[in-house]
Amino acid sequence: MxxxxxxxxxxxxxxxxxxxxxxxxxxPYSFWKPDNVAEALAVQEQPPAPGNPLGLYLHIPFCRKRCHFCYFRVYTDKNAAEILRYIDAAIAELTTYASKPFIGGRKPKFVYFGGGTPSYLSTSQLTHLTDSMKALLPWDEAEEVTFECEPGTLNEHKLTTIRDIGVTRLSLGVEHFDERILKLNGRAHGAKEIDRAYNFARSVGFPQINIDLIAGMMGDTDELWEGAIAKAVELLPDSVTIYQMEIPYNTTIFAEMKEGGNEIAPVATWAKKREWVQYAFGELEKAGYTVTSGYTAVRDPKTTRFCYRDQLWAGADLLGLGVASFSHVGGVHFQNQHNIDPYIEKLTGGELPIYRALKPxxxxxxxxxxxxxxxxxxxxxxxxxxxxxxxxxxxxxxxxxxxxxxxxxxxxxxxxxxxxxxxxxxxxxxxxxxxxxxxxxxxx
The missing domain is CATH 1.10.10.920 (Arc Repressor Mutant, subunit A)
Incomplete structure (x- = not known):
């Protein structure tokens, strides 16, 4: 042939x-433009399509440390007062949206706290944030509430608070279990913190615990990857999500590549990354897991779902709150201001912080x-x-x-x-x- x-x-x-x-x-996001923001505002004044579910996403952009491969909008230099100012801005944003016609009396079917590091917030900040959100848009009909965590930010008290606010799916950003690999790639947590956080999470009783891994991180080898998968199987989380390492332009790895005049990233080849994911899926399947997407294996497909993914990928409305967050409402895409200061300034001035949009x-x-x-x-x-x-x-x-x-x-x-x-x-x-x-x- x-x-x-x-x-x-x-x-x-x-x-x-x-x-x-x-x-x-x-x-692609590069086709979303500031000139189209009027279309995003207009669709909010329309009632929702009958039967279309609503989801809620909040970006928490704070971290202890920026990973070398991270391309998300994150900040590592904000104090408690600045974080509270951001939380109050997000609450103000939801306040504006809560009475809009596109909400149409709907309650969120799924809620997602992404980052950054949502678990960077203190327990008092978390309680203030979520109590305010629930007062505006109750979660009592939510099928899933997901919360991303960095293991080093967790203790039993904070995990209990996270469970008490209604989180049903805890997602641990493990990425790898090897201490040297974690340090080399700029992760804030160490290997010992993973076990401690995972055991605490199990004791608190979350209905679903997911762990994230990345195939192809700098310095990884066949032996280390096989050890990481063995450890994942030993822990037996409800789901394992595995991404293949990429180097977006706004990462410190790319900055170093550019400075050195290199085009090739110092990470595994695509063939090797696929080989490692294939190995991981195979070992997880031997342990009774089922592969349910290009990235995910679950222990029990009947009880372990990912509502955020499945409903969003089938056209659900998603209201994204926070700096740089993406929304999908009535078929229109829009994204918030990329930086924290203009995001807060827009809301302080009584405006929605939408930066760019596209009506497909x-x-x-x-x-x-x-x-x-x-x-x-x-x-x-x-x-x-x-x-x-x-x-x-x-x-x-x-x-x-x-x-x-x-x-x-x-x-x-x-x-x-x-x-x-x-x-x-x-x-x-x-x-x-x-x-x-x-x-x-x-x-x-």
């Missing part, structure tokens, strides 16, 4: 270079759901036919044929299903469905 275009493009893609690899939305076309909305759901490893043809009136097999015949010819995709009745080789490459493969104007553009 002749080598296809996709195969040719992926040959030589082995070295890790700077740029965003993980696809979290569509169209109907075709772009279809593609967004298609590429996000492909990250689960399977897509239902009938779902897209019913929701968008499009037969995926006809609309994307050439793209699907390309994936099939390269051995990544199989058609099983109503489902388009990626095999394991396809799933390990999913963030590269979904680019096949991008419209031409988006394919070679900068993602972020």
């Amino acid at each position: 002749a080598t296809t275009r996709l195969k040719l493009e992926m040959i030589g893609e082995q070295e890790t270079k700077a740029g965003n690899y993980f696809v979290s939305n569509y169209p 076309t109907a075709e772009e909305s279809l593609i967004r759901e298609l590429i996000l759901q492909f990250k689960l490893g399977h897509v239902s043809v009938s779902y897209f036919q019913a929701k968008f009136g499009v037969d995926l097999r006809e609309r994307f015949a050439a793209d699907l044929g390309e994936l099939t010819a390269n051995g990544y995709l199989e058609v099983q009745g109503d489902e388009l299903r990626l095999n394991r080789e396809g799933l390990l490459r999913v963030d590269r493969l979904v680019h096949e469905f991008f419209l031409p104007q988006h394919r070679d553009a900068r993602y972020a």
